[in-house]
Amino acid sequence: xxxxxxxxxxxxxxxxxxxxxxxxxxxxxxxxxxxxxxxxxxxxxxxxxxxxxxxxxxxxxxxxxxxxxxxxxxxxxxxxxxxxxxxxxxxxxxxxxxxxxxxxxxxxxxxxxxxxxxxxxxxxxxxxxxxxxxxxxxxxxxxxxxxxxxxxxxxxxxxxxxxxxxxxxxxxxxxxxxxxxxxxxxxxxxxxxxxxxxx
Amino acid sequence: xxxxxxxxxxxxxxxxxxxxxxxxxxxxxxxxxxxxxxxxxxxxxxxxxxxxxxxxxxxxxxxxxxxxxxxxxxxxxxxxxxxxxxxxxxxxxxxxxxxxxxxxxxxxxxxxxxxxxxxxxxxxxxxxxxxxxxxxxxxxxxxxxxxxxxxxxxxxxxxxxxxxxxxxxxxxxxxxxxxxxxxxxxxxxxxxxxxxxxxxxxxxxxxxxxxxxxxxxxxx
Numbered sequence: 209x210x211x212x213x214x215x216x217x218x219x220x221x222x223x224x225x226x227x228x229x230x231x232x233x234x235x236x237x238x239x240x241x242x243x244x245x246x247x248x249x250x251x252x253x254x255x256x257x258x259x260x261x262x263x264x265x266x267x268x269x270x271x272x273x274x275x276x277x278x279x280x281x282x283x284x285x286x287x288x289x290x291x292x293x294x295x296x297x298x299x300x301x302x303x304x305x306x307x308x309x310x311x312x313x314x315x316x317x318x319x320x321x322x323x324x325x326x327x328x329x330x331x332x333x334x335x336x337x338x339x340x341x342x343x344x345x346x347x348x349x350x351x352x353x354x355x356x357x358x359x360x361x362x363x364x365x366x367x368x369x370x371x372x373x374x375x376x377x378x379x380x381x382x383x384x385x386x387x388x389x390x391x392x393x394x395x396x397x398x399x400x401x402x403x404x405x406x407x
Numbered sequence: 408x409x410x411x412x413x414x415x416x417x418x419x420x421x422x423x424x425x426x427x428x429x430x431x432x433x434x435x436x437x438x439x440x441x442x443x444x445x446x447x448x449x450x451x452x453x454x455x456x457x458x459x460x461x462x463x464x465x466x467x468x469x470x471x472x473x474x475x476x477x478x479x480x481x482x483x484x485x486x487x488x489x490x491x492x493x494x495x496x497x498x499x500x501x502x503x504x505x506x507x508x509x510x511x512x513x514x515x516x517x518x519x520x521x522x523x524x525x526x527x528x529x530x531x532x533x534x535x536x537x538x539x540x541x542x543x544x545x546x547x548x549x550x551x552x553x554x555x556x557x558x559x560x561x562x563x564x565x566x567x568x569x570x571x572x573x574x575x576x577x578x579x580x581x582x583x584x585x586x587x588x589x590x591x592x593x594x595x596x597x598x599x600x601x602x603x604x605x606x607x608x609x610x611x612x613x614x615x616x617x618x619x620x621x622x623x624x625x626x627x
Contacts, residue, residue, distance in 0.1 A: 285570070288570060288571065289570060289571060289572050290572055291571070291572070291573060326571070329568075329570045329571055330571065330574055330576045331576075331596060332568075332570065333578065333594045333596070334568075335580065335592075335593065335594040337591075337592060337593035337594065338593055338594050338595075338596065339581075339593050339594070339595045339596070339599050339603070340599070342599070342602055342603050342606055344606055344610055346610055346613050346614065346617070348617060352550050352551075353550060354502075354503060355503050355505070356503045356504055356505070357504065357505050357508065358505075361614045361617050361618060362551075363610045363614065364552060365607075365610075367591075367593075369591060369593045378591075380583070380585075380591050381552045381553065382552065382553060382554060382555050382583070382585060383551050383552035383553065383554050384554065384555070385554075386611075386614050386618070388554060388555065389607065389610060389611055389614070390611060392555060392558065392607060393604075393607045393608065393611060395558055395560070396600075396603065396604045396607060397604075399560055399562060399579060399600065400600075400604060402562045403562060403577060403579075403597065403600075406562075406564065406577055
């Protein structure tokens with residue numbers, strides 16, 4: 209069999225024994241919630257309040273709960289990285305001595321939401337700035353201070369670019385004449401041709 | 408300045424004859440003042456003044472040349488001010504109008520109405536209609552949003568990332584340099600790129616439709 213995806217370290221062993229002791233009832237919901245937020249980098253999946261509720265629900269101390277949550281996240285991230293099939297995931301988990309019912313729960317949660325999660329990871333970009341929104345306006349300019357009687361169509365493109373650091377969207381405005389827009393479009397078509405040649 | 412008179416009168420016919428003409432129903436005060444004063448100016452001085460005016464229209468600095476004229480003629484500062492500002496306004500308004508609809512004969516007629524001497528009319532005319540037409544340093548572009556000066560792009564395929572052993576995800580990186588000097592580099596997810604392409608095509612289609620519509624066929 210291939211090298212184990214989840215290494216059997218001290219903390220993993222501890223986490224597994226904690227997991228095995230946990231009630232199986234709420235487990236699937238916990239898994240799907242973690243899967244949903246897995247691709248978001250800095251956010252922790254649960255608020256303070258929710259963590260307290262989880263501590264009670266799973267009868268785990270705060271530190272143990274953290275270990276359990278981190279371990280589950282790690283396992284799921286590994287599943288994403290290697291694009292594991294649900295069956296393979298289940299097998300891996302059972303080989304590190306996770307109880308069958310819990311391993312099965314992992315497998316079904318992964319089968320349900322795995323592909324979506326992988327896709328979200330695929331969309332993650334490394335560059336800090338990303339194009340988020342596109343807006344535009346088509347105007348007919350009739351005159352300006354240096355010229356009367358223009359009747360010239362002009363397009364204004366508004367590109368919203370997000371920056372990883374700040375919450376705000378930077379708005380980039382560019383104005384185009386018909387000819388300029390046509391040239392821009394031709395360049396976009398060239399890019400499209402490149403994309404098409406990839407598939 | 409004389410903008411008040413113009414906003415009222417604009418849109419009226421430019422064919423001369425009576426009140427009206429390319430300067431509007433109320434001729435700006437400085438132009439009228441200039442028209443009166445210019446009759447007493449000799450040809451050479453007029454030509455020097457005209458040169459200064461054209462330089463001013465092109466955005467160049469004229470303080471030196473004006474001083475020289477003041478020194479070498481017997482015109483007072485006040486007279487010079489009238490003359491130059493009047494000539495400036497007259498030329499500026501004439502230069503705003505597109506040559507496709509504004510004809511030389513009309514221009515000359517209008518100047519005749521103002522009783523500007525024939526010689527000087529010919530000089531004014533050659534500025535507006537000849538090949539000495541001043542190039543206003545892109546002041547037209549000053550009242551616009553920046554345009555795209557340079558557009559560079561690349562298409563990458565991420566083979567592997569820290570999150571995915573096999574990603575095989577194409578992505579597009581764009582570098583937009585605008586005419587105001589700013590540069591923006593950003594990644595465009597493929598889906599967003601499609602949206603951008605679709606929208607640009609849509610604007611082009613709307614531009615085509617707009618240009619065909621009758622509003623653009625109205626004759627000025």
